[in-house]
Amino acid sequence: MNKADLITAVAEAGDLPKVKAGELVDAVFAAITNALKQREEVRLVGFGSFAISKRKGGIGRNPRTGEDITVPETTTVRFKAGKMLKEAVGA
8 A cells, every 4th residue: 555545545434535635644644753853752552653763883794895884873763563453464
């Protein structure tokens, strides 16, 4: 499923025009993004949680040359599925 498919599903489920459903989907994505930018955890009970995580840097190896390279520390987003989502997909 891609974003267009999600918008179509929301439009059908809510009996909304696709344009309005698209605005709602964009608003949800923006709210999640803004909360994560402010280092807040987004917890959707039953669905899952989004959180900011730091990935440690270190030393890696260039596979072409075999040369050691420094890998910087990065910030990433983690998602942990909630109980109802896990049960729904049979995980």
